[in-house]
Structure formats: C-alpha cells, structure tokens
Amino acid sequence: MKHITVPLDFSPESLKGMDLALLFASKTSVHVHMIHVLQTEPGSVLFSQDYQKAEQQFEKIYDQFADRFEPGSRLTYSIAAGKVYEEVLNYSEADPSGIIALSSHGQSGFEDFFLGGQAFRIVSASMQPVITIRKNPVPRSIGKLVLPIDTTRETRQKVPAAAQIARLFGASVFIAAIASSRGRKVQDRLSAYVRQVKNYFEQQQIPCSVSFLIGNNLADLTVGYSEEIGADLMVIMSEQEVSMTNLVLGNYAQQVLNKAEIPVLNITPKPMHRMGFEEIFLHSWS
Secondary structure, three states: OOEEEEEOOOOOOOOHHHHHHHHHHOOOOOEEEEEEEEOOOOOOHHHHHHHHHHHHHHHHHHHHHHHHOOOOOEEEEEEEEOOHHHHHHHHHOOOOOOEEEEEOOOOOOOOOOOOOOHHHHHHHHOOOOEEEEOOOOOOOOOOEEEEEEOOOHHHHHHHHHHHHHHHHHOOEEEEEEEEOOOOHHHHHHHHHHHHHHHHHHHHOOOOEEEEEEEOOOHHHHHHHHHHHHOOOEEEEEOOOOOOOOHHHHOOHHHHHHHHOOOOEEEEOOOOHHHOOHHHHHHHOOO
16 A cells, blocks of 8 residues: 555545555555546647646645645646546556555546546456545544454455554554344355355454344345444455345445445455465455
8 A cells, every 4th residue: 555546636535545545655655647638639729728637636635635744745746638437547557566545436437426427447357456436534543443254265364454454543443243144054165165264363362353244135234343443444355245135236246345434455366366365364264
C-alpha cells in the first residue's frame, strides 16, 4: 500500500478518495497519484479547454491537500483521455504494490454506481485492491476491522491484507463467519476456516474475535454486523463470496459496496501462480 491511485471527477464527493489516501498516509509514507480522465476527443479545441480546466482543478486540490501529507509522502497527478476505468487501471497496474482509492458517488459517471458506473467497473476489473467509500465521512483511523469469512477457499486470500492494515493502525479484527445454511457440512467447513484464520491473527499478535452470522442475505448480515459493532473498515473479496440467494439480488460484493456506510477494501482472488508465499500458505488450507 505504498502507492495509491485516486480517480477524481473534481466533485466534492470524489475528493473522499483523497481522504481515504490520507488515512493511510497518516501511518506510512505513500505516493498518492490523482488521475482525471477527459471524455473529449484529443486534439480538438474542446479537449484543450478541458485539459486546461483539469490542470487548474488539480492545482487547487494540490494546494488543499499537499501540506496534509507527512514528510516522505508524495502527491502527483495526471490527465488522461479515454474510458475512465481503462485509464485508471492502466495507470494503477503499472505498480503491482498499489491500491486504488475512490468515492462511489460523484459526477461524470461516479453517481450511477452499480448501474454501469465507472466506480463499479474499476472495482470489478481491477486485479489490485480497491478501497471505496460512499457518502459518509472517512474515519480518522481504523480501530475495528470486519473480516467476513465464508466457505470458499478463496475467502482466506484477504487475510494477509487485513493483517497488514490491522498492524498498521493497531486495529482489532472482527471475524464474521457467514453462511446461508445451518447444514452440518457447511458449518463444519466454516468453523474449520475460522479456526485457521483466528490462529493466524493470534500468531501475528493481532486482537481478534469471531461471530457466526447465518441467514439468507449475506451482504445484509455483514453490513448490519459492521454497523452494530461500530466498525471502521470492511475487507471483502470482490468475486467469489456469492450464495444462491444473493444471485437473485446481485453478487455479495456488489451489495456490500452499495450498502456499507464505512470504507470497504475489495480484494480480487488471485490464481495460485500469482500469489506470494503467505497467500499460497493461506490458500492451501482445506
């Protein structure tokens, strides 16, 4: 999390992506890169005008945020043209250690989140972690982190990221064991996974607790639980956490992102050959 890409459309809501970046910059040195994507045709008169306006906007934002970063951090920006999600991903994926931070509401495509909006496209297409925030203010720190665990093998790939954030902020991890069935086989597998994850955090000396949440809509269970405990961040997988019930309503990640009032960090499952040692270790559990 040393490199954070922040897509901006210059609306007040989109600037919450900068607040997310500052949240991490308050704990470690980071390079925050802001990017705006123009929709006008390059080479046209209108493009030149829009480019100049974007530069002026970035200069104002730079003046607003630059002195809020600790020494050792950097703040830069760039202006691109094309499809928003493609340009954002093209830039961010040049640094495999980076994450993307963005608001899910704003103008120029951000406000139609999950209705073909750019924010959902970025989340669903990115191979990097993406942290999003809706309309609520970004928390000043992270003291409570919710980590939903289901019965899929991939669910545990997000554990190292959650541990890294917990160590960075001195946060406690609240493991939410989620399932839509009380069947013996499902519960046995879920309990085994939860024990493994809990042991991992205990070995890392990270405070953690476990709650079992059983019901038809896993997204509602997770969001409700995070609100009940006053969580500051949720860490989820962006693809695999889907139950048959939720297929009718939309996938688990999409529902959580559209309902959660706290920041949500989305981790995309990786194939085995792209994992680091720690991820392979976690993925190999059965």
